[in-house]
Amino acid sequence: MSEPGSFPPTAPPPRRVEPGLYLVATPIGNLRDMTLRALDVLAAADLVLAEDTRVTAKLLTAYGLKAKLERCDDHASGRAAEQAIERLRNGEVVALVSDAGTPLVSDPGFVVARAVIAEGLPVHPIPGPSSLLAALCIAGLPADRVLFAGFLPPKTAGRTAALEGLKGQRQTLVFFESGPRLRDSLTDMAAVLGPRPAAVARELTKLYEECVRGSLNELAVDPRLDAPKGEIVVVIGPGEAEEATQADADAALTDALTRLSTGEAASEVARALGLNRKTLYRRALELQGK
Numbered sequence: 684m685s686e687p688g689s690f691p692p693t694a695p696p697p698r699r700v701e702p703g704l705y706l707v708a709t710p711i712g713n714l715r716d717m718t719l720r721a722l723d724v725l726a727a728a729d730l731v732l733a734e735d736t737r738v739t740a741k742l743l744t745a746y747g748l749k750a751k752l753e754r755c756d757d758h759a760s761g762r763a764a765e766q767a768i769e770r771l772r773n774g775e776v777v778a779l780v781s782d783a784g785t786p787l788v789s790d791p792g793f794v795v796a797r798a799v800i801a802e803g804l805p806v807h808p809i810p811g812p813s814s815l816l817a818a819l820c821i822a823g824l825p826a827d828r829v830l831f832a833g834f835l836p837p838k839t840a841g842r843t844a845a846l847e848g849l850k851g852q853r854q855t856l857v858f859f860e861s862g863p864r865l866r867d868s869l870t871d872m873a874a875v876l877g878p879r880p881a882a883v884a885r886e887l888t889k890l891y892e893e894c895v896r897g898s899l900n901e902l903a904v905d906p907r908l909d910a911p912k913g914e915i916v917v918v919i920g921p922g923e924a925e926e927a928t929q930a931d932a933d934a935a936l937t938d939a940l941t942r943l944s945t946g947e948a949a950s951e952v953a954r955a956l957g958l959n960r961k962t963l964y965r966r967a968l969e970l971q972g973k
Contacts (some may be wrong), residue, residue, distance in 0.1 A: 685862075692923075694719050694953075695719075697719070697720075697723040697724055698872065700724055700725075700727035700728075700776050701722060701776075701805075702771060702774045702775055702776055702803035702805070703771065703775045703776065703777070703804070703807050704767055704771060704778075704779060704799045704804065704805065704806045705724045705777065705778045705779065705794065705806075705807050705808075705809050706779050706785075706787060706792065706796060706806065706807070706967045707721050707724055707725065707738050707778050707779065707786065707809040707811060708721065708784060708785040708786070708809060708810055708811030708812050708813065709739075709742060709780050709782075709783060709784065709811065709812065709818060709867065710742075710783065710785070710810045710811075710812050710888070711784045711813070711814045711817065711887055711888055711893075711914070712886065712887060712888040712889035712914075713888040713889065714742075714745055716811065716812045716888060717746065717811070718809070718811045719811075719864045720749070720809055721809050721811055721937065722746055724776070724778050724809055725743065725746075725748050725750060725778055725780075726748055727776050727794075727847075728750050728755060728776050728777065728778040729751065729768065729770060729775035729776050729778075730750070730751050730767070730770050730775065730776075730778070730779065731742065731743075731751065731752050731753070731777075731778045731780065732752040732753055732754075732755035732763045732766070732767060732777065732778070732779045732792070732795060732915070733752055733753070733754065733755060733779070733780050733781075734756050734790065734791065734792070734950070735752075735754075736752040736753070736754055736757065736783045736784060736898050738782045738783075739752060739780055739782075740752060743893060744779075749870050750778075750780075751813065752872070753766060753831065755779065755789055755791060755792060755795060755967060757791045760791040760793075760794035760795060761794060762794070762910075763794075763795050763972075764794055764797075764798035764799070765798075766794045766799070767795050767799055767822070767874075767906070768798060768799060768802055768804065770774050771802075771804045771805075771865050772804070774944035778809075779792045779795055779796070783812070783914070784812055784813050784814050785810070785811065785812065785813045785815075787919070788815060788831075789834060789859055790815065793857050794883065797865060801865070802833065802835070807882070812888070814859075814884075814887050814914060815831055815857055815955045816889065817884070817887045817916075818857065818884040818894075818916035818918050819855070819857065819918060821882070821894050821968060822842045822855075822881075822882035822884065822918035824855050824880060824918055824920045825855050825883060825920065825921060826855060828853070828854040828855065829855045829857060830849070830854045830855070830856055830922070830949045831857045832845070832849060832856060832857065832858050833858065833859055834858065834859050834860065835858055835860070835871075837937060838865060839867065839871055840971070841873050842868060842869070842871045843868075843874070846871060846875040846876060846887050847875055848915075849876075850875060850876060850922070851922075852921070853921050853922065854919055854921055855918060855919065855920055856919040856921075857916065857917070857918050857919075858916070858917045858919075858920070859914075859916060859917075860915045860916075860917055861891075861915065861916070862885075862910045862912055862913065863910050865883070865908055865910065865911065865915055865917075866895070866903070866908065866909055866910065867918070869883075869899060869902050869903040869908065870903045871901045872899050872917070872919065873898075873899035873902075874898045874905070876898070876899060876919065876922065877900075877922070878899055878900045878901075878919040879896040879899050879919050879920050879922055880896070880897075880898060880900065880919075881896070881897065881898065881917065881918060881919045881920060882894055882895065882896045882897075882918045883895045883902055883908055883911075883917050883918075884916045884917075885911055885913040885914065885915045886912070886914070887914070887916070887918070887968045889913070891913075893907075893911075893956060894909055895908060897901055899919065900926065917929075927957070927958060929957040931956060932952060932956060932958060932963060933966070933970065934967065935951075935952040935955060935956060936948055936952050936963060936966060936967050936970055939951050939952055940967060940970065940971065945964065945967045945968060945971065946964065948967055949961075949963040949964040949967050
């Protein structure tokens, strides 16, 4: 087993890299964002599984590292999983990286990690750069409750259907998107979700990093977002909660009364729908014919 190299002498000393699968986050644009622990693992790896071996080879070269590289993209993830399991059973260190950012987030490495976990073999995260988190940091939108939805379907019909399914969510929504599709996606987002506050972040950590903020209606016609270059993250603020109707309250009370006492049912529905408990308690009695 290889020992990790010694990086800046003032940094905490590296620990021995034990056998296992390491999910290594890599820079999303700025090579200075590579963590010391990621370098330790890559230096010690007996095998590095990469989404694109050419991209990862350049990354390793930038840090003076060499490693055996094998492809792990959508077409090779099954074979990569077999290789990883074989290596791990032999007590070796396997690192898995994506082209940029944190592996497994909209990434074929998921197949490998799931297979290794199913075999009861060790899997370790090596946290670091993430375009999702970077975009959330600068979007200026609530980040306490977040739903990451990856890439939307490429065509308007599928995209609209997917957005309709997310319309009722009361969290900040995060999507990945490509430059050529961005304009159409923003137009569909505005049509389905309305004028919610949003932000479009691109080229994060790079020289021409940009974050355009505004309502979805404004962003959908902003000339700066007409097929821009680079990796793109769209962050959309949560929608306004719709006021519950009497029918909503009755349905919720009817369900709750099958499991709870009258008072408990009224309390549960009051919390869920934001309605007055006393009013709900009286209505619950009416529904029970009391």
